[in-house]
Amino acid sequence: MIRSRFLASASTFVVLCSTSFAGITFGPLRGKPGESVRLVTFSDTKGGTIQRQVSGQSLSGTILLTRARDIVWTFRDPAADGTRRGMVKVAKLSSSSRSVINGKTEESDDVSPLTGKMFSMSKPPEGDWTFDLDGSIPSNRVTREIDELKVYLKRDWFPTREVNPGDSWEFDPTWIKMLIERDFPAAQTIGTMRFRQLRTGMSHQTAIIEVSIRSSGGDFKSNGSASDGTVELNGQLVVNLDTMLDERLELKGTVTTNTDRVGETSKLTLPVNLLVTKSFVREP
DSSP, X not given: OHXXXXXXXXXXXXXXXXXXXXXXXXXXXXXXXXXXEEEEEEEEOTTEEEEEEETTEEEEEEEEEEEEEEEEEEEEOOOTTOOEEEEXXXXXXXEEEEEEETTEEEEEEEEOTTTTOEEEEEEOTXXXXXXXXXXXSOTTTTHHHHHHHHHHHHOOOSOSSOBOTTOEEEEOOHHHHHHHOOSXXXXXXXXXXXXEEEEEOSSOEEEEEEEEEEEEEEEEXXXXXXXXXXXXXXXXXXXXXXXXXXXXXXXXXXXXXXXXXXXXXXXXXXXXXXXXXXXXXXOO
């Protein structure tokens, strides 16, 4: 009797362990009819420092950069020819900076002309995403913001194979890098994800994924000026496995840039905090 109970308990334990660590496969987004996806991002560089050498004089100070985005994506059924279609509503797209160097304060605020706008987007089967902006938006001014939206739509973070806790894979973190720095678009960037844990809640399961990003690059011009920079970020991504929505991304790390011009050198050290949240919403 004792032996039978022991074997039964052991079998139950094995089944539970097998269930807890069963592999998962990431799939397409599973939204309900009429739902849109709200994407909110915020990053800041509290504690950032500046060091400059200008004509032999040393200057130092602090710098705070913030960037905020609040965007709603609505995807529609593809057209008959396979063209993907949708709408994007930009509630907020802004950035600000505040620097204090040797007691002198400089501040700036920038709100994108896309803020408050809604426009359509489409992608033919063999083409790229395009956005139909009205004539009131200066296209040259918003080129960078449009590129950011395109990169977001094209991001491909998860493998098509089954993964288990402990498995790692590389991903393209270009969209994340665009959110936090813009000086080195050609930098070599490596992103790595690691499936750390499968968590079961009352209503759904979530995948807890560790995220690591490393980037470095430089820019050298014919006039003798040079610049280089590094990005180091670590954090966590939470994916709802019922809907396949990546609901929360938190990253912390440091961005460092060095600039050398004739008669002037500067170094920025920026501690970065980035939070990205996504949720399903119903647009009125």
